[in-house]
Amino acid sequence: MEFRLLGPFEARHEGRQVLTGARRQERCLLAVLLLRAGRVVTTGHLIDLLWSGGAPANARGTVHTYIGRLRAALRPFGGPELATREDGYRVVPGTYRLDTAEFTALVRQAGAARDPGTRADLYDRALGLWRGPLLDGTADGVLRERLGGELAELRLSALERRAEAQLAMGRHDRVAADLAPHAGEHPEREQLVAAQMTALYRGGRQAEALRLYRGTRRALVDGLGIEPGAALASLHDRILRGDPQLNQPQAPAPVYAVRVGEEWLPWSAGGHPALELCNTYAGWGGQALPGGEWLRRYATLAVWAGHHDLAAERLVAQLLARAGREPAAAAAVLAEAQAFRARLYACLTDPADAASFAAVAAVVERAAAVSSFTRDEDGLGHWRLTPAAGLRLPLYAAARAAGELLADPRRFTIRACPGENCGWLFLDASGRRRWCSLATCGAGCTAP
Known part of the structure; x- marks a missing residue:
């Protein structure tokens, strides 16, 4: 079966509309469960959504009746199973198609695409699934906002990103x-x-x-x-x-970015280079934001290291030149850096994650093996990476910073923004902050 919610509600089987005799509230109930497919929606929440606080005394019995009718209507077409779970119901994931799921998947693919033409085409396909307001004619404005606020936001974001790609072409x-x-x-x-x-x-x-x-x-x-x-x-x-x-x-240009040389980097918000490396990805806390990946090129990694004083500018210039001569090797280092970033984020947000800590520690140890302790002009001793680090120098520089933070008591003051689609890290010695105060994730996080 195929369900279309991005516009008037439609249920199709082999190209033919079905469930045409279902009542409006029955269609609403099925749409709510489809939008939360795989998750249990409590009966109380269903009642609140369907009647907006004005539920009749027999609302629970009515919901049960609606579920029974929907099961009977879906059964001849091999439709999704509506399972009873404790005090609620869930749509069991299956082979049916859902336009809202296709839309979010296409937007995610578009955000990861590097070529503007490919990106624009994917956004075209995603936006083409919209035939009108969510559940047009089935849900009123209040219910539509409650059910589809995230989808509406994603649609506007897709419109913006598609326009950027088209303007670039x-x-x-x-x-x-x-x-x-x-x-x-x-x-x-x-x-x-x-x-x-x-x-x-x-x-x-x-x-x-x-x-x-x-x-x-x-x-x-x-x-x-x-x-x-x-x-x-x-x-x-x-x-x-x-x-x-x-x-x-x-x-x-990315949102919440700073231009450094020829590269766009995210704003500094974490308070430590190791945290800033983690913050080069938006979406740790939820669905990946379109355009949320910052480390797409080796050049960005090298410039990022120089921007955070982890590598001297002359070394950055040398690395960029070498990466141009050895693109395959540079791409391999970039992949290592992205994997290291994911492991670092995991062990910073979960101190009990021993596997992630061990993975980070292995890179820190490799960085130490190509470091030397030298006396600088300021008269102080400093650890410096040697030329033996090669193209991995910015990765190892980030690893050294990560090792220092993991050995610092400040490591226990790290907080992750709980904003939807966020999760960026920052130091909070006060213990009072909860959100990204600069809204760097682009999800509208603000200080309480």
Whole structure:
């Protein structure tokens, strides 16, 4: 069977619509279970969702009746099993297709794609699954927001990322058409507005781009009491000046990033180089964010090490040159660094994870084997990696920093942001912070 929730509710079997006789609340109930497939949804929560606090006295019996009807309706088509579990129900994972699951999988693939054309095509496929608002005609606005807030956010993010990829390929006309229904509706999504303004400007529609900015600013000031951010205001000024560089397609800049040389690096938020290495990935705490992977090239790893004073600039330049001559070896080191980062994150967030600690310790020991203790101009002794480290020098530099942190009592003050799709690490000597105060994960985390 196939279920479509991204628009009007549809259940199909061999291309033919089924369950057409199901009541609206029965369709809602099935949709709730499908959206949480594999997880138990308690009867109390189902009642709260279906009746929004105004449930009748016999609501539990009604839910039980709905489940029975749905089971009977699904059985002839080999539909998913609706299992009873304690005080609730769950959809047993099976071979059925679900458009919401396909959408999130395609967005995840697009975020990992390096080629702008591939990325744009995957986003096209993902966004093409939307036929209207979630459960249009079945769920009201309140229920839709409660059920689909995360999906709606992911859809807007996909629109922004697709626009970035298309602008990088010079497809500004396509961006202007795609974003026209959305930019005015979401003034708070300044990246989306910026992409539309850029597309309009490149298409010779400067007046429309400026009008969109004025409307966005008015909505932000009147609705939220804030001015547009620095990036959007700067874009407005450049359009006013007719900046010719805006006509040149450029690689999309990541969110919450700092430009170092030719590389984009995430903001420093952890308070220690070992934590910053872990924070080069967004999404540790949940579903991976589109564009959340920062260590995509060896050059980024080398520049990152220099940026955090783990490697001298002259060494970084030498490493970049060597990586250009030995791309396969550089790619292998990058893969090692990504694996090391995952192990380091695991042992920093779970002190009892002995296997991850052992894996990190092995790299730290290898780093120590190619280090020397020398006296610097400041008169102090310092551990320095020798040329024997080769292309692994930035990895070993990060490993040395990790070893120092794991031997430091501050290691017990590490906190992971609990924000959905976050998990970035930071030192918290006060013991009072819970969230990423800079919202570096891009998931809207803020200090309490």
